[in-house]
Amino acid sequence: xxxxxxxxxxxxxxxxxxxxxxxxxxxxxxxxxxxxxxxxxxxxxxxxxxxxxxxxxxxxxxxxxxxxxxxxxxxxxxxxxxxxxxxxxxxxxxxxxxxxxxxxxxxxxxxx
Amino acid sequence: xxxxxxxxxxxxxxxxxxxxxxxxxxxxxxxxxxxxxxxxxxxxxxxxxxxxxxxxxxxxxxxxxxxxxxxxxxxxxxxxxxxxxx
Numbered sequence: 617x618x619x620x621x622x623x624x625x626x627x628x629x630x631x632x633x634x635x636x637x638x639x640x641x642x643x644x645x646x647x648x649x650x651x652x653x654x655x656x657x658x659x660x661x662x663x664x665x666x667x668x669x670x671x672x673x674x675x676x677x678x679x680x681x682x683x684x685x686x687x688x689x690x691x692x693x694x695x696x697x698x699x700x701x702x703x704x705x706x707x708x709x710x711x712x713x714x715x716x717x718x719x720x721x722x723x724x725x726x727x728x
Numbered sequence: 729x730x731x732x733x734x735x736x737x738x739x740x741x742x743x744x745x746x747x748x749x750x751x752x753x754x755x756x757x758x759x760x761x762x763x764x765x766x767x768x769x770x771x772x773x774x775x776x777x778x779x780x781x782x783x784x785x786x787x788x789x790x791x792x793x794x795x796x797x798x799x800x801x802x803x804x805x806x807x808x809x810x811x812x813x814x
Contacts, residue, residue: 671736678733684767685801686733696801721735721761 619659638708653699653710654680654687665689665699666713670721689713732772734765742776746783753780753793768795
């Protein structure tokens, strides 16, 4: 838990004691309550939140303010949840998106 | 270099398509899918627009690339799926 900025010169001190646990891809992690899911995963050293549906390239936080949807994950079964905007709650089950089985981008290329 | 992150369209692809067909921005979007991704073109809209206009003059009668509804991606279940068809 040392990767967070605890004593920020401007913002007030972060309360490190109020931790919750959540699972990401079936592994248990610790995070601070009401921290954004993206920040919690980053603090635990996880930068790859999903893989591109078509090409499988790893994707993670990009805009961190809810515009780009690069950080979308599945939380408790709900898809397309933006990790950067979702506050952490106790016992959240988060799974990352993976490459889809079939390519849907250019059907003519492999269907003609 | 990737211009459109959601569809992984590279700068080379865009310039090559724009020069080959002399496209307007909308046509460039239709040909390369740049701007059709999950984020609704927020990241790459301006880049696609300016790449298209580097090879063809701006035609003001054409509709520009813009945000299309739904403004944010929405799941079909929210639109009236079982359980929340209020």
